[in-house]
Amino acid sequence: MDNPxxxxxLQRMDTDIIIVGGGLNGPALAxxxxxxxxxxxxxxxxAVDRRKKPGFDGRSYALALTSTRLLQGIGLWDAIxxxxxxxxxxxxxxGRAGEGPSPxxxxxxxxxxxxxxxxxxxxxxxxxxxxxxxxxAEKRITHLAKETVVAQEVDGPHATVTLGSGKQVxxxxxxxxxxxxxxxxxxxxxxxxxxxxxxxxxxCAVEHANPHGGIAHQFFMPNGPLAILPLTGNRSSIVWSExxxxxxxxxxxxxxxxxxxxxxxxxxxxxEIDLTGARFTYPLGLTLANSFVADRLALIGDAAHxxxxxxxxxxxxxxxxxxxxxxxxxxxxxxxxxxGSAQTLARYQQWRRFDTTTxxxxxxxxxxxxxxxNPLLRAARDIGMGIVNAAPSxxxxxxxxAAGLTGDLPKLMQP
Numbered sequence: 001m002d003n004p005x006x007x008x009x010l011q012r013m014d015t016d017i018i019i020v021g022g023g024l025n026g027p028a029l030a031x032x033x034x035x036x037x038x039x040x041x042x043x044x045x046x047a048v049d050r051r052k053k054p055g056f057d058g059r060s061y062a063l064a065l066t067s068t069r070l071l072q073g074i075g076l077w078d079a080i081x082x083x084x085x086x087x088x089x090x091x092x093x094x095g096r097a098g099e100g101p102s103p104x105x106x107x108x109x110x111x112x113x114x115x116x117x118x119x120x121x122x123x124x125x126x127x128x129x130x131x132x133x134x135x136x137a138e139k140r141i142t143h144l145a146k147e148t149v150v151a152q153e154v155d156g157p158h159a160t161v162t163l164g165s166g167k168q169v170x171x172x173x174x175x176x177x178x179x180x181x182x183x184x185x186x187x188x189x190x191x192x193x194x195x196x197x198x199x200x201x202x203x204c205a206v207e208h209a210n211p212h213g214g215i216a217h218q219f220f221m222p223n224g225p226l227a228i229l230p231l232t233g234n235r236s237s238i239v240w241s242e243x244x245x246x247x248x249x250x251x252x253x254x255x256x257x258x259x260x261x262x263x264x265x266x267x268x269x270x271x272e273i274d275l276t277g278a279r280f281t282y283p284l285g286l287t288l289a290n291s292f293v294a295d296r297l298a299l300i301g302d303a304a305h306x307x308x309x310x311x312x313x314x315x316x317x318x319x320x321x322x323x324x325x326x327x328x329x330x331x332x333x334x335x336x337x338x339x340g341s342a343q344t345l346a347r348y349q350q351w352r353r354f355d356t357t358t359x360x361x362x363x364x365x366x367x368x369x370x371x372x373x374n375p376l377l378r379a380a381r382d383i384g385m386g387i388v389n390a391a392p393s394x395x396x397x398x399x400x401x402a403a404g405l406t407g408d409l410p411k412l413m414q415p
Contacts, residue, residue: 021177025301027131032326034140058277059124062312064404066413086117088214104382173340182303194287200247209271222373323410
């Protein structure tokens, strides 16, 4: 006979999964989980019309090949692909602004792997609109926009969040997808480890006279890397890492002065350039949650791990969290287990923590190695790049890493 108290608790459940955060990782998990049969409530601090602004604001993402597989698996890629630019090659060089690149470089070509392009560049506006439209069409998803979580608690087999509006939502598991300053993690008592780099990323997009050929460029300069990433048409996304002081000055410039500052670093290989969209700045640092899980709680994306954008893997790491957690929850349900139990969530943490910690340390080391003008380190890294570029097996390994094809891939990221 059922326990009456347990029956009362189950009747209080509003949803299976509560997700806090309406950026990109939260909606991706909401769609993956709902399509697997879970009822999901996603809590988003922004209004839907703010998320669906049609104009191009300069923000874009490098999606690894495996991330596009996940988007295909949850039914979004066909709607996104018409606005996606394949990344066919990656060129990594070292040097100083105005002097041109070092003769030592790494050149990665997608033709060296069988799976296709290493990834795709997609504008933020296209991703967000597609996610919102898909969530609106999914009957198992409740999207609470313009709501913030002010309190959370766990009581036996359920977690409850209290919203700023006074509404309460109860579920079996609570997911924090609310960024590097995650309130979900903080309220659960999860501490963080990390540090700043004294660098800020200036993000924008440019139009240029010459076609980019689907080639992504990473140019390492003493103050930080400059990434030039191909968008559709004759446009490229710019992620320019500079010292905090220099980035503040760049952000304050008018468009003409900013372009004058950018051109010596950018070079002339794409012809005349002009700004399109807005400019944004993001302080750079490393932040890792000391645990990815707590009582009936799991963290994904930047709430779990925030890394330097040097390899463009931030969103890809978050989407791998999404694919792994969705798989863990589905397998737990199939075995008749509680999806929010400590044993279930421990499997997610075991799967993802080593991978993300390794990524964080690798990006940290790479940034420290390249963001300086020490002549000995410059010589060592230039020789290192030459060795990698001359060794097909090493080069292929880097290409597969960039495409997200290494490690224990969740099913949603497999062919």
